[in-house]
Amino acid sequence: MIRPTPRRTVLAAAVAAAAATTAPRALAASGPGGRDLAGPVTGGPGARSGDTAAVNYRAWTRSADWHQGWDSGTGVVPGPRPGVVILRPTARVEYADPHTRTTAVWETATWTSPEHTPRRPATEIVPSWNARTPPGTWIQVELRAGYTDGSRSPWYAMGRWASGDGDIMRTSVDGQGDGRSSVRTDTLAVDDPLSGLRLASYRLRLTLLRIPGSRVTPTVWRLGAMASDIPDRFIVPTSEPGVARGIELPVPRYSQEIHKGQYPQYDNGGEAWCSPAGSQMAIEYWGRGPSAADLAWVDPSYADPQVDHAARHTYDSQYEGCGNWPFNAAYAATYRDMVGVVTRLRGLDDVEGLIRAGIPVMTSQSFLASELDGAGYSTSGHLMCVVGFTADGDVIANDPAGRDNSAVRRVYRRSQFETTWLRTKRYSADGQPLSGPGGVCYLYWPLRASGRQARALQRIGVL
Numbered sequence: 001m002i003r004p005t006p007r008r009t010v011l012a013a014a015v016a017a018a019a020a021t022t023a024p025r026a027l028a029a030s031g032p033g034g035r036d037l038a039g040p041v042t043g044g045p046g047a048r049s050g051d052t053a054a055v056n057y058r059a060w061t062r063s064a065d066w067h068q069g070w071d072s073g074t075g076v077v078p079g080p081r082p083g084v085v086i087l088r089p090t091a092r093v094e095y096a097d098p099h100t101r102t103t104a105v106w107e108t109a110t111w112t113s114p115e116h117t118p119r120r121p122a123t124e125i126v127p128s129w130n131a132r133t134p135p136g137t138w139i140q141v142e143l144r145a146g147y148t149d150g151s152r153s154p155w156y157a158m159g160r161w162a163s164g165d166g167d168i169m170r171t172s173v174d175g176q177g178d179g180r181s182s183v184r185t186d187t188l189a190v191d192d193p194l195s196g197l198r199l200a201s202y203r204l205r206l207t208l209l210r211i212p213g214s215r216v217t218p219t220v221w222r223l224g225a226m227a228s229d230i231p232d233r234f235i236v237p238t239s240e241p242g243v244a245r246g247i248e249l250p251v252p253r254y255s256q257e258i259h260k261g262q263y264p265q266y267d268n269g270g271e272a273w274c275s276p277a278g279s280q281m282a283i284e285y286w287g288r289g290p291s292a293a294d295l296a297w298v299d300p301s302y303a304d305p306q307v308d309h310a311a312r313h314t315y316d317s318q319y320e321g322c323g324n325w326p327f328n329a330a331y332a333a334t335y336r337d338m339v340g341v342v343t344r345l346r347g348l349d350d351v352e353g354l355i356r357a358g359i360p361v362m363t364s365q366s367f368l369a370s371e372l373d374g375a376g377y378s379t380s381g382h383l384m385c386v387v388g389f390t391a392d393g394d395v396i397a398n399d400p401a402g403r404d405n406s407a408v409r410r411v412y413r414r415s416q417f418e419t420t421w422l423r424t425k426r427y428s429a430d431g432q433p434l435s436g437p438g439g440v441c442y443l444y445w446p447l448r449a450s451g452r453q454a455r456a457l458q459r460i461g462v463l
């Protein structure tokens with residue numbers, strides 16, 4: 001049995017508000033320029049959106065998108081990949097890093113999105129972002145939801161992130177909730193979906209931070225979120241094989257198992273590294289990867305040091321694992337002209353469209369060994385990289401749980417794979433009901449996607 005990395009549920013008080021002043025305050029949530037953001041505002045046509053059944057993904061990526069929001073000290077860098085940067089710091093905050101036990105003062109600037117209203121209210125929202133954080137900088141991403149009864153949540157911190165770990169420890173934030181919704185590592189979720197309460201709208205807020213007096217700045221190229229309301233289901237109908245039958249993409253194969261015991265400070269070593277191992281496969285498929293200098297810290301006796309590197313750079317210090325979904329997408333986007341998002345898909349027919357366009361798909365599965373023939377293990381949460389389909393429509397997956405790289409390629413029955421990926425409910429070995437992934441996936445692609453790739457991404461609503 002492969003040791004899973006559980007998706008932890010955390011409940012408690014929200015982050016407190018901090019005023020935008022020049023005196024250091026504790027890092028927390030605040031409106032741009034101190035303005036109240038409770039009034040109804042809708043996003044303009046520049047923001048990207050797309051619905052696939054009960055899923056809506058929206059992102060702000062273009063100059064027009066960024067200019068729709070409220071800025072407090074931020075500006076927009078033009079060019080082929082416009083991004084938000086610190087233009088004039090408007091506040092200083094004091095951040096006590098709970099993982100390093102150090103406290104430091106940072107200059108900040110903020111950008112807040114317009115309020116987005118998905119066509120269908122949601123039970124869950126998962127943000128993701130693409131950014132560059134030079135040494136001496138980092139970012140915080142927050143989310144505030146509007147409920148279907150007209151009330152609003154507090155601002156929730158959805159991630160404190162840097163591409164490296166020299167300034168802060170990358171982290172999710174435990175202990176956030178208002179008795180109606182709560183943050184579960186990287187996901188804002190309604191506490192009791194059976195009550196009928198839903199998340200009707202949301203705003204996202206970026207706080208960009210840097211060492212006081214410096215001229216460096218983070219750059220955020222993409223900020224988005226996936227809102228979904230997937231009905232509870234133990235059984236999922238199997239889709240018909242389609243356009244990707246007989247196609248297999250040449251994605252590298254990396255086993256997490258050969259890294260067992262390496263760098264135990266990152267979730268006890270490689271046995272739990274399915275997410276970074278899979279992410280690294282997809283990143284290298286696109287011709288990107290760490291340099292020799294990037295890998296100099298890894299023990300030279302270790303094979304595939306890029307997997308160790310991915311584990312370190314996706315590690316969430318609060319979650320104590322490498323399976324934070326947005327952190328994996330953000331890691332992929334640290335490579336040249338790469339885009340990374342977290343979303344949900346309707347089924348393997350959506351995956352086939354992406355595979356036919358040349359885009360591998362990272363899927364999240366949970367199952368008993370008896371539910372996925374050929375796996376040989378049980379897991380409450382595991383990531384695989386779908387790389388193709390057989391002529392009969394079965395799934396070809398690069399499964400990081402292979403004992404070594406030669407055993408990573410697997411063929412799984414279409415019906416079993418689709419069920420273990422799409423269902424939201426499943427049973428444990430002793431018959432207890434548990435949660436399932438509900439079709440979650442990571443998608444990585446180059447900024448200059450081909451026409452076929454762009455059309456495939458548009459069909460699933462992420463471009």
